[in-house]
Amino acid sequence: MAVLVTGGAGYIGSHMVLALLDAGHEEVIVLDDLSTGFDWAVPEGVKLVVGDVADQALVTQTILQHRIDALAHFAAKIVVPDSVADPLGYYLSNTVKTRSLVEASVRAGVRHVIFSSTAAVYGEPEVVPVPEDLPLKPINPYGRSKLMSEWMIADAAAAHGFSYVILRYFNVAGADSEGRSGQSTPNATHLIKVATQAARGQRARLDVFGTDYPTPDGSCLRDYIQVSDLAEAHRLALDHLRSGGDSLTLNCGYGRGYSVLEVIEVVKRLSGRDFEVRLCPRRAGDPARIVAEGALIRERLGWQPRHDDLDAIVAQALAWEERLETRNRI
Structure with a gap:
């Protein structure tokens, strides 16, 4: 049995590939168009198929050739402000292409689907911390595009008999503790990525958008989850499905929030700049x-985070920026 990881040359997908390899999965196939991913992020020995997830002929050929039984779908557009400016582009990439991918996967016999969703499906939640059964009221096209895909996957599973786990991410950050992968997109908008770049002089400044929110210091409050912990949640989801587990929709977060200004102070302190x-x-x-x-994912998948420490997450991000600078100089 083999696993197809879409977006596996990107930030989160590459960590999923590492988690699968570390756990002894012998055959992992990556499908990525390399629009934001990097071929060097795919480990040696892992097959990289360069192409679009909406190319049904390519998807079908890949699944049948490698006898793939499980799909982990990471490929997507993820920048909230960009989704507001370009909603049709986001509905195309995140919804229309997901529909094409799922259709081809079902026809080719894939039995399990793990879908990369987002806390943006909750919008402005009335309850914090946010439980999975809270009413879904996304406030931007990014969240809506992901919610539409959640509905499609659930409906298709009911009609065609495959099982799925939908994982709703909160704010992903950090890098592989062994330095094998990290957030590598130069123009990424993740706060910790941008702040570490500013600390290393790669950006002239860091912009904080909004200091008048109803939070302790007026800046947005977010739950930062370390990327390897998130990848491990996906690996456990795969084991759950392959062992006959039922379909699930789960939050991926630690249950503790930090403000934008708090994160910036941690980056300044640890970088010394x-x-x-x-x-x-x-x-x-x-x-x-x-x-x-985050209680449900611990209960249903036995997920036990190992990197729940903001200082450690920021230190990993800083180390990865240094590694990237060295790579780019070579």
């Missing part, structure tokens, strides 16, 4: 605070 922080108006589509209720 100051950098300019510019306070800007709010951006469209940003909720004030969103923190996971």
